[in-house]
Amino acid sequence: MRAFEATEFYFHQAADLLDLSKNIRTLLITPKREIQVQVSIERDNGEVATYIGYRVQHDNSRGPMKGGLRYHPDVDLDEVRSLAALMTWKTAVVEIPYGGAKGGINVNPRELSPRELQKVTRIFVDEIHDLVGPDTDIPAPDMGTNAEVMAWFMNQYSKYHGFSPACVTGKPVELYGLPGREEATGRGVGIVTLKLLGRLGRKPHQCTVAIQGFGNVGTHTAKFLHEADCRIVAVSDISGGYYRPEGLDIPDVLRYVMQNNGSLSGYPNAEPISNEQLLTLDVDVLIPAALGGVFDASLAKEVRARVIIEAANGPTWPEADRIFQQREIIVFPDIVANAGGVTASYFEWVQNRQHYRWGIQRVRQELDRIMSESFQRVWELAVQKKVSLRTAAYIIGIGRVGRATILGGGVP
Template sequence: MIPNNIERIHFDSMNTCNLCMMELENVYDNLILSPEEIDLLDMPKRSFTVHFPVHMDSGDTKMFVGHRVQYNDARGPTKGGIRYHPELNLENLKNLAFLMAIKCALVNIPFGGAKGGIVVNTKEISRDEMERITRAYIREISDIIGPFKDIPAPDAYTDEKVMVWILDEFERIKGKHVPSIVTGKPIELGGSEVRNISTALGGVYVLEEALKTTDLDKATLGVAIQGFGNVGRNAAEILYERGYRICAISDSNGGIANKDGLDIPKVIEHKYQTGTVLDFPNSKNISNEELLTSDCDILIPAALSKQIDGKNVRDIKAKIIMELANAPTTLEASKMLIDQGVLVIPDILANAGGVVVSYFEWIQNLNQDYWEEERVLKKLNQTMIDAFANVHMICIDEKCTMRRAALQFAIRSILHAERLRGNL
């Protein structure tokens, strides 16, 4: 059974780190890292695989496999999502855990990186079976997670209800309330305000900082957004409310375009009623491929990885690309975009708002506190502004891309923490 808040997920998103890993080779050279530093960064600190039985609705008992990778905890307890998929494997989780460590260091929150999940096809199980599988997995890993060890969160094919099961099972095992064990919870059980829009809103904050470094006029800019799931829809709504002209948008079925701008609240209503953005009044139906090369100033890939590649990159007309999806740009295309003078706001910065608000949720839980929406918004805004400023400064000083600058800043932060601990 697929959680209601997920429009559609292709497991290609599992392989999000290929671009980052290849880019890191150059970053390592630029930083002149020692073999010991590279070894420390290249290998996860801990990896776990568990096997456990679950009683199914049919009455049969089935064995499941679960994984958890804790990549680096020099800067704090590890943090990362739990995802469910039949093709889940330990190698991809290691890469994703590494990226979480990079992302947390980049936005300067005291977490390391982790990732985990269960090998299961959620389309082939009931909600009751999903709950039993989740609880069995948590029983197996309860000794290696905790508020000061490793804090899970939602990821592909998991949602806030799955996080409640994790919370409840962990508390049963420990015999006490431990709301800080997991983030992404409903507000009624210790979740944070702004969480549902945090990834998109964090990206918008970064985008507006980036625009200050250009001569582009917000009032004249056209925005195209690929993806109308949670992140893409929220980005469209936030930008529309801030006065941006959304000239194209798409979901998994295709897209719509209107050079004069789309009425996003009405598009959302149309999507709710029909199940797709297609055939929206006063718009032209287009394909997802056409959206990427449409006549826009800002392009926001917010769906799948590897969407901008060597085949379509020359047709990109946008002046700015903000990567709300994980690794939507291939390495080949990334290099070509530099030659084309396109400003790329990399995914590890653009979509970091989610983990920032997860950090806020963790703090609130530890302190048995509740922050009003205004406070969360203010702190998220400042965190993303500071992260952009750190990256932009490196861009200027070293005349490099934002992706390279972001990776360098994060790696320096992680290695500095390792040195302070005496590990280097």
């Protein structure tokens, strides 16, 4: 099983509970459209390189399709297809008016110069521009892509269709981007963490937190929770973990990382530990914010945290999920926990379409509202139906997509 396949497993878990027939499941899972294109460029050294670009448009019953565009050598159709479906459930569970999509190019962005990357991006747009757009399918940054790539995308798309800032999100703030988008996913993770602790009757200052992964999501989650008075006792990145039982001085850690090329490597004011040690620390909250597939069955037995907030996509294998349930470790699922990013993308799109710019305070206020409401919905359903938070989230997502499909007239 590859990490993204867990998504399908969790879909079926919820579909079983809803007692959906095989044909209805097939209807819900089958993507609306799958696009595969050739992306060939002449490289800086004169070589000809050919890559494959994908865009899978999974479902648009609730609105234009939305999802990241990733540049990674391992990207293939299976992965993109699965992630596109995940976006459908994610946008539905946080109730923003989008369907789900995902795209990618099997290129290693570290091996390409910025000039080459720009060519790859523009050719990809040349190939798919007729099938995407502000009312159809709106890409966003993902693994291996960033605001700059989105700016190239928008620029190339606009050559065909005229001024269209809403054709992608996650653009640079200077080019119709959203102030506050960078922090949005981490902020969303932080909000659901505080809400969950509140439901458990815990005060933030009594709680210890460990965060695996100190990239965009990890840093903003740490910053948000630190400001909310939580005690962040450990953080980690590819260089290893850094542990301080009394709580790390997060502003100090952030300053260090800024001056150290974005790496925690060598951070002096904490005890170095391994990534594995971080994941088994005796803490209240454990936040995986790096890659998928972190928790397998054996690690799940060692975890000592009371609560896991899935900031990364798909950090928990199904067997591990079962063990967490048996051990009564509360897992707050990725499809809601990290939905702050796509929610902020929605705000960016709304502003682009209105040609009106919100201030950062409004962005934060609206984000807090959507994340809080989503949390509440999922929590209440889980309690009411006595199911896991993950299953509750999928049920809400599938239910909304299903109802929209039915109300739209269903199938002929």
